[in-house]
Amino acid sequence: MKPFFFGSSANPLYGVYHPPDGNLTRKEGVLLLSAFGQEYMRAHRAYRQLANLLNKKGFPVLRFDYRGTGDSAGELEDIVLDDWRADIDAAAEELRHTAQVQSVSVVGLRLGALMGAWASEKVDIDRLCLWDPVISGTCYEEELIAILGTEGPSETNHIDDKGTLHYNGFPLYQPFREALKRIDLRSEYPVANQILHVSSKNNTYDKALADVWQNQENYTYQYIDVPGNWTFVDEFGGILLPQPIIKFIVDWFSKESSE
Protein backbone atom coordinates (compact mmCIF):
# COMPACT_ATOMS: atom_id res chain seq x y z
CA MET A 1 0.00 0.00 0.00
CA LYS A 2 1.66 3.18 -1.19
CA PRO A 3 -0.08 6.50 -0.45
CA PHE A 4 1.05 9.42 -2.60
CA PHE A 5 0.02 12.64 -4.29
CA PHE A 6 -0.13 12.79 -8.07
CA GLY A 7 -1.46 14.98 -10.86
CA SER A 8 -0.81 18.69 -11.28
CA SER A 9 1.05 20.61 -8.60
CA ALA A 10 -1.80 23.13 -8.53
CA ASN A 11 -4.39 20.46 -7.76
CA PRO A 12 -2.66 17.38 -6.38
CA LEU A 13 -4.78 14.27 -6.01
CA TYR A 14 -4.36 11.84 -3.14
CA GLY A 15 -4.10 8.23 -4.17
CA VAL A 16 -3.16 4.88 -2.70
CA TYR A 17 -1.43 2.44 -4.99
CA HIS A 18 -1.75 -1.24 -4.15
CA PRO A 19 0.91 -3.24 -5.99
CA PRO A 20 0.11 -6.84 -6.95
CA ASP A 21 1.30 -9.64 -4.72
CA GLY A 22 4.24 -11.86 -5.69
CA ASN A 23 5.02 -12.88 -9.21
CA LEU A 24 1.49 -12.98 -10.52
CA THR A 25 1.24 -9.66 -12.32
CA ARG A 26 -1.54 -8.98 -14.77
CA LYS A 27 -1.36 -6.60 -17.66
CA GLU A 28 -4.56 -4.97 -16.51
CA GLY A 29 -4.77 -2.43 -13.68
CA VAL A 30 -7.93 -1.67 -11.72
CA LEU A 31 -8.92 1.87 -10.82
CA LEU A 32 -11.40 2.30 -7.97
CA LEU A 33 -13.78 5.26 -8.20
CA SER A 34 -15.22 6.39 -4.90
CA ALA A 35 -18.73 7.17 -3.84
CA PHE A 36 -19.50 10.60 -2.43
CA GLY A 37 -20.03 12.04 1.04
CA GLN A 38 -20.86 9.71 3.89
CA GLU A 39 -21.11 6.89 1.32
CA TYR A 40 -17.42 7.41 0.58
CA MET A 41 -16.57 7.33 4.30
CA ARG A 42 -18.65 4.22 4.76
CA ALA A 43 -17.01 2.40 1.84
CA HIS A 44 -13.37 3.24 2.57
CA ARG A 45 -12.61 -0.06 4.31
CA ALA A 46 -14.51 -2.04 1.66
CA TYR A 47 -12.39 -0.44 -1.07
CA ARG A 48 -9.16 -1.18 0.81
CA GLN A 49 -10.25 -4.79 1.11
CA LEU A 50 -11.28 -4.99 -2.53
CA ALA A 51 -7.86 -3.61 -3.52
CA ASN A 52 -6.05 -6.14 -1.33
CA LEU A 53 -8.01 -9.06 -2.74
CA LEU A 54 -7.44 -7.91 -6.31
CA ASN A 55 -3.70 -7.67 -5.50
CA LYS A 56 -3.75 -11.29 -4.41
CA LYS A 57 -5.07 -12.16 -7.86
CA GLY A 58 -2.27 -10.20 -9.48
CA PHE A 59 -4.00 -6.91 -10.29
CA PRO A 60 -2.32 -3.60 -9.50
CA VAL A 61 -4.93 -1.24 -8.04
CA LEU A 62 -5.20 2.49 -7.55
CA ARG A 63 -7.82 4.22 -5.43
CA PHE A 64 -7.89 7.99 -5.17
CA ASP A 65 -9.88 11.03 -4.03
CA TYR A 66 -11.48 13.37 -6.55
CA ARG A 67 -10.69 17.07 -6.27
CA GLY A 68 -12.54 18.67 -3.34
CA THR A 69 -12.90 15.34 -1.55
CA GLY A 70 -10.79 13.34 0.89
CA ASP A 71 -7.15 14.43 0.95
CA SER A 72 -7.10 15.82 -2.57
CA ALA A 73 -6.75 19.53 -3.17
CA GLY A 74 -9.60 21.97 -3.33
CA GLU A 75 -13.01 22.61 -1.91
CA LEU A 76 -16.22 21.27 -3.40
CA GLU A 77 -17.64 24.72 -4.00
CA ASP A 78 -14.83 25.44 -6.48
CA ILE A 79 -15.16 22.16 -8.37
CA VAL A 80 -17.12 21.47 -11.54
CA LEU A 81 -18.09 18.01 -12.67
CA ASP A 82 -15.66 18.10 -15.60
CA ASP A 83 -12.83 18.39 -13.05
CA TRP A 84 -13.76 14.96 -11.74
CA ARG A 85 -13.65 13.47 -15.23
CA ALA A 86 -10.20 15.02 -15.69
CA ASP A 87 -9.20 13.49 -12.33
CA ILE A 88 -10.34 10.05 -13.49
CA ASP A 89 -8.30 10.49 -16.65
CA ALA A 90 -5.24 11.54 -14.62
CA ALA A 91 -5.66 8.60 -12.24
CA ALA A 92 -5.99 6.10 -15.10
CA GLU A 93 -2.82 7.49 -16.64
CA GLU A 94 -1.05 7.34 -13.29
CA LEU A 95 -2.02 3.70 -12.88
CA ARG A 96 -0.86 2.85 -16.42
CA HIS A 97 2.46 4.50 -15.75
CA THR A 98 3.06 3.25 -12.19
CA ALA A 99 2.01 -0.34 -12.78
CA GLN A 100 3.21 -0.52 -16.39
CA VAL A 101 -0.09 -2.07 -17.46
CA GLN A 102 -1.55 -2.19 -20.94
CA SER A 103 -5.12 -1.58 -19.93
CA VAL A 104 -7.09 0.00 -17.12
CA SER A 105 -10.38 -1.30 -15.83
CA VAL A 106 -12.65 0.52 -13.44
CA VAL A 107 -14.79 -0.30 -10.42
CA GLY A 108 -17.17 2.48 -9.43
CA LEU A 109 -19.40 2.49 -6.37
CA ARG A 110 -22.59 4.58 -6.26
CA LEU A 111 -21.72 8.05 -7.61
CA GLY A 112 -18.33 6.61 -8.59
CA ALA A 113 -20.17 4.20 -10.91
CA LEU A 114 -22.00 7.07 -12.57
CA MET A 115 -18.69 8.92 -12.93
CA GLY A 116 -16.95 5.85 -14.38
CA ALA A 117 -19.67 5.26 -16.95
CA TRP A 118 -19.71 8.94 -17.90
CA ALA A 119 -15.91 9.13 -18.08
CA SER A 120 -15.80 6.07 -20.37
CA GLU A 121 -16.72 8.34 -23.31
CA LYS A 122 -13.33 10.01 -22.98
CA VAL A 123 -11.17 7.74 -20.85
CA ASP A 124 -9.97 4.44 -22.27
CA ILE A 125 -11.55 1.79 -20.01
CA ASP A 126 -11.18 -1.93 -20.61
CA ARG A 127 -13.74 -3.42 -18.21
CA LEU A 128 -16.22 -1.50 -16.15
CA CYS A 129 -17.83 -2.72 -12.94
CA LEU A 130 -20.72 -0.64 -11.65
CA TRP A 131 -21.45 -1.40 -8.01
CA ASP A 132 -24.81 -0.19 -6.67
CA PRO A 133 -24.68 2.53 -9.32
CA VAL A 134 -26.37 5.87 -9.13
CA ILE A 135 -28.13 5.60 -12.48
CA SER A 136 -28.59 9.32 -13.09
CA GLY A 137 -28.05 12.64 -11.40
CA THR A 138 -31.79 13.13 -11.23
CA CYS A 139 -32.35 9.76 -9.55
CA TYR A 140 -29.57 10.51 -7.07
CA GLU A 141 -31.29 13.72 -6.06
CA GLU A 142 -34.64 11.98 -5.90
CA GLU A 143 -33.12 9.48 -3.50
CA LEU A 144 -31.61 12.10 -1.23
CA ILE A 145 -34.60 14.43 -1.37
CA ALA A 146 -36.94 11.54 -0.56
CA ILE A 147 -34.97 11.02 2.63
CA LEU A 148 -35.14 14.74 3.39
CA GLY A 149 -38.90 14.48 2.82
CA THR A 150 -39.23 11.60 5.25
CA GLU A 151 -37.10 13.11 7.95
CA GLY A 152 -37.91 16.75 7.30
CA PRO A 153 -35.34 19.51 6.73
CA SER A 154 -32.83 20.08 9.50
CA GLU A 155 -29.66 22.05 10.12
CA THR A 156 -27.85 19.04 8.66
CA ASN A 157 -30.08 18.04 5.77
CA HIS A 158 -31.70 20.72 3.65
CA ILE A 159 -31.46 22.73 0.45
CA ASP A 160 -30.28 26.27 1.21
CA ASP A 161 -31.29 29.47 -0.56
CA LYS A 162 -28.34 29.17 -2.97
CA GLY A 163 -29.55 25.76 -4.10
CA THR A 164 -26.90 23.77 -2.24
CA LEU A 165 -28.14 20.37 -1.18
CA HIS A 166 -26.67 19.57 2.23
CA TYR A 167 -26.85 15.91 3.06
CA ASN A 168 -25.32 14.34 6.17
CA GLY A 169 -22.46 16.79 6.39
CA PHE A 170 -21.53 17.08 2.70
CA PRO A 171 -22.70 19.78 0.28
CA LEU A 172 -23.73 19.36 -3.34
CA TYR A 173 -23.53 22.82 -4.85
CA GLN A 174 -26.06 24.03 -7.39
CA PRO A 175 -23.78 23.97 -10.50
CA PHE A 176 -22.60 20.49 -9.56
CA ARG A 177 -26.19 19.30 -9.08
CA GLU A 178 -27.19 20.72 -12.46
CA ALA A 179 -24.24 19.07 -14.21
CA LEU A 180 -25.03 15.74 -12.55
CA LYS A 181 -28.63 15.94 -13.75
CA ARG A 182 -27.42 15.94 -17.33
CA ILE A 183 -26.04 12.41 -16.92
CA ASP A 184 -28.41 9.48 -17.27
CA LEU A 185 -27.06 5.98 -17.80
CA ARG A 186 -30.36 4.80 -19.26
CA SER A 187 -29.66 6.88 -22.34
CA GLU A 188 -25.86 6.64 -22.42
CA TYR A 189 -24.42 3.15 -22.60
CA PRO A 190 -20.80 3.20 -21.38
CA VAL A 191 -17.86 2.52 -23.63
CA ALA A 192 -16.03 -0.57 -22.33
CA ASN A 193 -15.26 -4.09 -23.47
CA GLN A 194 -17.26 -5.68 -20.67
CA ILE A 195 -19.69 -4.20 -18.21
CA LEU A 196 -20.71 -5.74 -14.90
CA HIS A 197 -23.61 -4.22 -12.99
CA VAL A 198 -23.63 -5.68 -9.50
CA SER A 199 -26.31 -4.64 -7.13
CA SER A 200 -27.29 -5.17 -3.53
CA LYS A 201 -30.51 -3.36 -4.23
CA ASN A 202 -33.49 -4.97 -5.81
CA ASN A 203 -35.00 -1.54 -6.36
CA THR A 204 -36.65 0.34 -9.17
CA TYR A 205 -33.51 2.26 -10.15
CA ASP A 206 -31.35 -0.80 -10.67
CA LYS A 207 -34.14 -2.70 -12.38
CA ALA A 208 -34.75 0.25 -14.69
CA LEU A 209 -31.11 0.28 -15.71
CA ALA A 210 -30.94 -3.50 -16.12
CA ASP A 211 -34.11 -3.42 -18.27
CA VAL A 212 -32.65 -0.83 -20.62
CA TRP A 213 -29.27 -2.52 -20.91
CA GLN A 214 -30.27 -6.20 -20.83
CA ASN A 215 -29.84 -6.79 -24.57
CA GLN A 216 -26.33 -5.42 -24.74
CA GLU A 217 -23.93 -8.26 -25.53
CA ASN A 218 -21.19 -7.20 -23.15
CA TYR A 219 -23.50 -6.49 -20.19
CA THR A 220 -23.94 -8.67 -17.10
CA TYR A 221 -26.33 -7.91 -14.27
CA GLN A 222 -25.97 -9.60 -10.91
CA TYR A 223 -28.14 -9.03 -7.86
CA ILE A 224 -26.63 -10.12 -4.55
CA ASP A 225 -28.80 -10.04 -1.48
CA VAL A 226 -26.65 -8.22 1.09
CA PRO A 227 -27.15 -4.93 2.93
CA GLY A 228 -26.32 -2.03 0.68
CA ASN A 229 -27.95 1.01 2.15
CA TRP A 230 -25.06 3.37 1.58
CA THR A 231 -27.04 6.48 2.46
CA PHE A 232 -27.71 5.36 6.03
CA VAL A 233 -25.41 6.91 8.62
CA ASP A 234 -25.15 5.92 12.24
CA GLU A 235 -23.94 8.18 15.01
CA PHE A 236 -20.61 6.39 15.36
CA GLY A 237 -19.54 6.34 11.72
CA GLY A 238 -19.87 2.57 11.35
CA ILE A 239 -18.82 1.29 7.95
CA LEU A 240 -20.30 -1.22 5.56
CA LEU A 241 -18.44 -4.33 4.40
CA PRO A 242 -20.55 -6.32 1.92
CA GLN A 243 -18.17 -9.26 1.62
CA PRO A 244 -20.15 -11.31 -0.93
CA ILE A 245 -20.14 -8.41 -3.39
CA ILE A 246 -16.42 -7.77 -2.90
CA LYS A 247 -15.76 -11.46 -3.51
CA PHE A 248 -18.01 -11.51 -6.57
CA ILE A 249 -16.20 -8.55 -8.13
CA VAL A 250 -12.78 -10.12 -7.49
CA ASP A 251 -13.96 -13.43 -9.02
CA TRP A 252 -15.39 -11.62 -12.04
CA PHE A 253 -12.11 -9.87 -12.71
CA SER A 254 -10.06 -13.02 -12.12
CA LYS A 255 -12.11 -15.40 -14.25
CA GLU A 256 -12.25 -13.14 -17.25
CA SER A 257 -8.65 -12.01 -17.26
CA SER A 258 -5.54 -13.54 -18.67
CA GLU A 259 -2.33 -13.32 -16.67
Add this chain to the structure above:
Amino acid sequence: MKEIVVKIGKEPALTTIFSAPKNLDTNKPAVLIFNSGVMHHIGTCRISVTIARKLARSGILAARFDFSGIGDSTTRRGNLPFEQSSVEEIRQVMDYLEQKKGIRKFIVYGLCSGADAAYEIAKVEPRICGIIQIDAYCYRTPKWYIKHYGPRLINPGVWKRILLRLVGKANHTRSEGENIDDEYLEMPSYIRVFPPRNEVAKGLQQIIDNDVSIYSIFTGGMMYTMNYHGQFEDAFRDVDFKGRLKAEWYPELDHILTHVELQKKLPEYICRWVQENSDPTSQAT
Protein backbone atom coordinates in the same frame (compact mmCIF):
# COMPACT_ATOMS: atom_id res chain seq x y z
CA MET B 1 0.69 25.63 2.48
CA LYS B 2 2.01 22.36 1.14
CA GLU B 3 0.93 18.80 1.80
CA ILE B 4 3.07 15.70 1.70
CA VAL B 5 2.32 12.11 2.60
CA VAL B 6 4.78 9.87 4.40
CA LYS B 7 4.68 6.43 5.93
CA ILE B 8 6.17 6.60 9.39
CA GLY B 9 7.76 3.46 10.78
CA LYS B 10 7.88 -0.01 9.34
CA GLU B 11 5.78 -2.13 11.62
CA PRO B 12 3.20 -0.72 11.56
CA ALA B 13 3.67 1.91 8.85
CA LEU B 14 1.49 4.86 9.74
CA THR B 15 0.19 6.82 6.79
CA THR B 16 0.58 10.47 7.73
CA ILE B 17 -0.24 13.62 5.82
CA PHE B 18 1.59 16.77 6.77
CA SER B 19 0.03 20.13 6.07
CA ALA B 20 3.03 22.39 6.31
CA PRO B 21 3.07 26.20 6.47
CA LYS B 22 5.22 28.20 4.04
CA ASN B 23 7.45 29.33 6.87
CA LEU B 24 7.73 26.81 9.66
CA ASP B 25 8.50 28.11 13.14
CA THR B 26 9.83 25.11 15.03
CA ASN B 27 9.26 26.85 18.36
CA LYS B 28 5.54 26.52 17.78
CA PRO B 29 3.88 23.20 18.55
CA ALA B 30 2.70 20.92 15.77
CA VAL B 31 -0.87 19.64 15.88
CA LEU B 32 -1.49 15.91 15.58
CA ILE B 33 -4.95 14.88 14.40
CA PHE B 34 -6.26 11.44 15.34
CA ASN B 35 -8.83 9.05 13.87
CA SER B 36 -12.21 8.78 15.45
CA GLY B 37 -13.43 5.20 15.56
CA VAL B 38 -12.88 3.42 12.24
CA MET B 39 -13.16 6.58 10.16
CA HIS B 40 -9.99 7.20 8.17
CA HIS B 41 -7.75 10.19 8.61
CA ILE B 42 -9.83 12.77 6.72
CA GLY B 43 -12.14 12.79 9.74
CA THR B 44 -15.88 12.94 9.91
CA CYS B 45 -17.24 15.17 7.14
CA ARG B 46 -13.60 15.86 6.10
CA ILE B 47 -13.16 18.06 9.14
CA SER B 48 -9.60 16.87 9.86
CA VAL B 49 -8.53 18.05 6.40
CA THR B 50 -10.22 21.42 6.94
CA ILE B 51 -8.59 21.89 10.35
CA ALA B 52 -5.13 20.80 9.15
CA ARG B 53 -5.14 23.13 6.14
CA LYS B 54 -6.46 26.04 8.17
CA LEU B 55 -3.73 25.52 10.76
CA ALA B 56 -1.03 25.30 8.09
CA ARG B 57 -2.22 28.55 6.53
CA SER B 58 -1.88 30.17 9.96
CA GLY B 59 1.71 28.96 10.39
CA ILE B 60 1.17 25.73 12.32
CA LEU B 61 2.28 22.34 11.03
CA ALA B 62 -0.53 19.78 11.25
CA ALA B 63 -0.31 16.03 10.80
CA ARG B 64 -3.30 13.76 10.30
CA PHE B 65 -2.56 10.07 10.42
CA ASP B 66 -4.20 6.68 10.67
CA PHE B 67 -3.58 4.47 13.66
CA SER B 68 -2.50 0.94 12.73
CA GLY B 69 -5.16 -1.08 10.94
CA ILE B 70 -7.35 1.96 10.27
CA GLY B 71 -7.67 3.86 6.98
CA ASP B 72 -4.44 3.65 5.00
CA SER B 73 -2.11 2.39 7.73
CA THR B 74 -0.94 -1.20 7.92
CA THR B 75 -2.16 -3.53 10.60
CA ARG B 76 -0.11 -3.96 13.73
CA ARG B 77 1.06 -7.37 14.82
CA GLY B 78 0.25 -8.56 18.32
CA ASN B 79 -2.72 -7.73 20.48
CA LEU B 80 -1.83 -4.53 22.24
CA PRO B 81 -5.05 -2.76 23.32
CA PHE B 82 -5.83 0.53 21.57
CA GLU B 83 -5.15 2.55 24.74
CA GLN B 84 -1.52 1.37 24.62
CA SER B 85 -0.92 1.00 20.89
CA SER B 86 -2.27 4.52 20.28
CA VAL B 87 0.23 5.98 22.75
CA GLU B 88 3.11 4.14 21.06
CA GLU B 89 2.01 5.22 17.61
CA ILE B 90 1.50 8.87 18.60
CA ARG B 91 5.05 8.83 19.97
CA GLN B 92 6.22 7.32 16.66
CA VAL B 93 4.83 10.38 14.82
CA MET B 94 6.18 12.83 17.43
CA ASP B 95 9.65 11.27 17.26
CA TYR B 96 9.59 11.58 13.48
CA LEU B 97 8.70 15.27 13.64
CA GLU B 98 11.26 15.95 16.35
CA GLN B 99 14.02 14.24 14.38
CA LYS B 100 13.12 15.59 10.94
CA LYS B 101 11.81 19.06 11.78
CA GLY B 102 13.08 19.81 15.27
CA ILE B 103 9.60 20.26 16.70
CA ARG B 104 9.51 19.50 20.41
CA LYS B 105 5.99 20.52 21.48
CA PHE B 106 2.68 19.07 20.33
CA ILE B 107 -1.01 19.73 20.59
CA VAL B 108 -3.21 16.71 19.96
CA TYR B 109 -6.77 16.68 18.65
CA GLY B 110 -9.32 13.90 18.64
CA LEU B 111 -13.02 13.15 18.54
CA CYS B 112 -14.56 10.27 20.53
CA SER B 113 -11.92 7.50 20.61
CA GLY B 114 -9.49 10.16 19.34
CA ALA B 115 -10.35 12.30 22.36
CA ASP B 116 -9.60 9.32 24.58
CA ALA B 117 -6.25 8.84 22.85
CA ALA B 118 -5.48 12.54 23.41
CA TYR B 119 -6.22 12.10 27.12
CA GLU B 120 -4.02 8.98 27.37
CA ILE B 121 -1.00 10.50 25.63
CA ALA B 122 -1.24 13.77 27.59
CA LYS B 123 -0.97 11.86 30.87
CA VAL B 124 2.34 10.27 29.96
CA GLU B 125 4.10 12.37 27.33
CA PRO B 126 5.94 15.55 28.40
CA ARG B 127 6.07 16.92 24.84
CA ILE B 128 2.30 17.50 24.87
CA CYS B 129 1.34 21.10 25.64
CA GLY B 130 -2.33 21.07 24.68
CA ILE B 131 -5.21 18.73 23.96
CA ILE B 132 -8.36 19.38 21.99
CA GLN B 133 -11.11 16.87 22.61
CA ILE B 134 -14.53 16.53 21.06
CA ASP B 135 -16.87 14.44 23.18
CA ALA B 136 -14.34 13.46 25.81
CA TYR B 137 -15.17 11.52 28.97
CA CYS B 138 -17.86 13.28 30.96
CA TYR B 139 -20.09 12.19 33.82
CA ARG B 140 -23.62 12.81 34.96
CA THR B 141 -24.15 15.27 37.78
CA PRO B 142 -27.26 15.84 39.99
CA LYS B 143 -28.20 18.72 37.67
CA TRP B 144 -28.03 16.36 34.67
CA TYR B 145 -30.70 14.15 36.28
CA ILE B 146 -32.94 17.11 37.00
CA LYS B 147 -32.65 18.40 33.44
CA HIS B 148 -33.13 14.95 31.98
CA TYR B 149 -36.02 13.63 34.07
CA GLY B 150 -37.68 16.92 35.10
CA PRO B 151 -39.43 17.63 31.79
CA ARG B 152 -40.43 13.97 31.48
CA LEU B 153 -42.27 13.97 34.79
CA ILE B 154 -44.73 16.56 33.50
CA ASN B 155 -45.05 15.13 29.98
CA PRO B 156 -48.28 13.06 29.61
CA GLY B 157 -46.86 11.30 26.53
CA VAL B 158 -44.08 9.80 28.59
CA TRP B 159 -46.53 8.45 31.17
CA LYS B 160 -48.65 7.00 28.34
CA ARG B 161 -45.61 5.17 26.90
CA ILE B 162 -44.70 3.84 30.34
CA LEU B 163 -48.24 2.53 30.83
CA LEU B 164 -48.28 0.91 27.38
CA ARG B 165 -44.96 -0.72 28.12
CA LEU B 166 -46.29 -2.01 31.42
CA VAL B 167 -49.29 -3.62 29.70
CA GLY B 168 -47.04 -4.93 26.90
CA LYS B 169 -48.52 -2.89 24.07
CA ALA B 170 -45.60 -0.66 23.23
CA ASN B 171 -43.96 -1.08 19.84
CA HIS B 172 -40.26 -0.87 19.42
CA THR B 173 -39.44 0.67 16.09
CA ARG B 174 -36.14 -0.41 14.66
CA SER B 175 -34.04 1.95 12.63
CA GLU B 176 -32.68 0.88 9.26
CA GLY B 177 -29.19 0.51 10.64
CA GLU B 178 -30.28 -1.94 13.27
CA ASN B 179 -31.47 -4.33 10.60
CA ILE B 180 -28.00 -4.82 9.16
CA ASP B 181 -26.30 -8.02 10.29
CA ASP B 182 -23.08 -7.50 12.20
CA GLU B 183 -21.06 -9.42 9.63
CA TYR B 184 -21.66 -6.65 7.08
CA LEU B 185 -21.00 -3.76 9.42
CA GLU B 186 -17.72 -2.80 10.91
CA MET B 187 -18.02 -0.75 14.03
CA PRO B 188 -15.04 0.55 15.97
CA SER B 189 -13.23 -2.40 17.56
CA TYR B 190 -12.36 -0.03 20.38
CA ILE B 191 -15.18 -0.41 22.85
CA ARG B 192 -15.62 2.94 24.53
CA VAL B 193 -15.93 2.40 28.23
CA PHE B 194 -15.76 5.48 30.41
CA PRO B 195 -13.28 4.87 33.23
CA PRO B 196 -14.49 5.62 36.77
CA ARG B 197 -14.92 9.38 37.26
CA ASN B 198 -12.33 9.56 40.05
CA GLU B 199 -9.76 7.97 37.79
CA VAL B 200 -10.41 10.54 35.05
CA ALA B 201 -10.35 13.38 37.60
CA LYS B 202 -6.94 12.18 38.70
CA GLY B 203 -5.80 11.92 35.07
CA LEU B 204 -7.02 15.43 34.27
CA GLN B 205 -5.24 16.84 37.31
CA GLN B 206 -2.07 15.08 36.20
CA ILE B 207 -2.44 16.59 32.72
CA ILE B 208 -3.00 20.10 34.09
CA ASP B 209 -0.09 19.75 36.51
CA ASN B 210 2.08 18.93 33.48
CA ASP B 211 1.23 22.42 32.14
CA VAL B 212 -1.05 21.05 29.43
CA SER B 213 -4.03 23.17 28.36
CA ILE B 214 -7.36 21.54 27.55
CA TYR B 215 -10.00 22.56 25.04
CA SER B 216 -12.99 20.29 25.46
CA ILE B 217 -15.90 20.54 23.04
CA PHE B 218 -19.09 18.57 23.59
CA THR B 219 -21.88 17.84 21.12
CA GLY B 220 -25.54 17.04 21.49
CA GLY B 221 -24.57 13.47 20.67
CA MET B 222 -23.50 13.17 24.31
CA MET B 223 -26.97 13.95 25.72
CA TYR B 224 -26.94 10.65 27.57
CA THR B 225 -24.14 12.02 29.69
CA MET B 226 -24.13 15.80 29.16
CA ASN B 227 -27.13 18.11 28.91
CA TYR B 228 -26.20 21.58 30.09
CA HIS B 229 -23.53 24.27 29.77
CA GLY B 230 -20.90 24.02 32.47
CA GLN B 231 -21.49 20.34 33.19
CA PHE B 232 -17.89 19.35 32.51
CA GLU B 233 -16.70 21.80 35.15
CA ASP B 234 -19.42 20.56 37.54
CA ALA B 235 -18.45 16.95 36.97
CA PHE B 236 -14.85 17.72 37.86
CA ARG B 237 -15.18 20.22 40.68
CA ASP B 238 -12.37 18.47 42.50
CA VAL B 239 -9.89 19.17 39.67
CA ASP B 240 -7.92 22.40 39.86
CA PHE B 241 -7.76 23.38 36.21
CA LYS B 242 -5.63 26.44 37.02
CA GLY B 243 -7.32 28.43 34.28
CA ARG B 244 -6.13 25.95 31.65
CA LEU B 245 -9.54 24.56 30.71
CA LYS B 246 -11.88 25.81 28.03
CA ALA B 247 -15.06 23.73 27.80
CA GLU B 248 -17.94 24.30 25.38
CA TRP B 249 -21.19 22.50 24.69
CA TYR B 250 -23.09 22.65 21.39
CA PRO B 251 -26.38 20.80 21.90
CA GLU B 252 -27.44 21.36 18.29
CA LEU B 253 -24.33 19.59 16.98
CA ASP B 254 -24.35 15.82 16.48
CA HIS B 255 -21.51 13.44 17.28
CA ILE B 256 -20.33 13.15 13.66
CA LEU B 257 -20.47 16.92 13.12
CA THR B 258 -22.88 17.14 10.21
CA HIS B 259 -24.39 20.49 11.28
CA VAL B 260 -23.77 22.83 8.32
CA GLU B 261 -22.98 26.06 10.18
CA LEU B 262 -21.04 24.56 13.06
CA GLN B 263 -18.97 22.54 10.61
CA LYS B 264 -17.60 25.86 9.40
CA LYS B 265 -17.19 27.39 12.85
CA LEU B 266 -15.53 24.52 14.70
CA PRO B 267 -12.28 24.63 12.68
CA GLU B 268 -12.15 28.40 13.32
CA TYR B 269 -12.60 27.94 17.07
CA ILE B 270 -9.96 25.21 17.12
CA CYS B 271 -7.41 27.20 15.10
CA ARG B 272 -7.95 30.24 17.32
CA TRP B 273 -7.38 28.16 20.45
CA VAL B 274 -4.24 26.62 18.94
CA GLN B 275 -2.89 30.08 18.11
CA GLU B 276 -3.61 31.28 21.64
CA ASN B 277 -1.80 28.28 23.05
CA SER B 278 1.12 28.15 20.65
CA ASP B 279 3.24 30.81 22.25
CA PRO B 280 5.40 29.12 24.88
CA THR B 281 5.30 32.25 27.03
CA SER B 282 1.52 32.68 26.92
CA GLN B 283 -0.86 31.67 29.66
CA ALA B 284 -3.73 29.37 28.89
CA THR B 285 -7.36 30.28 28.21
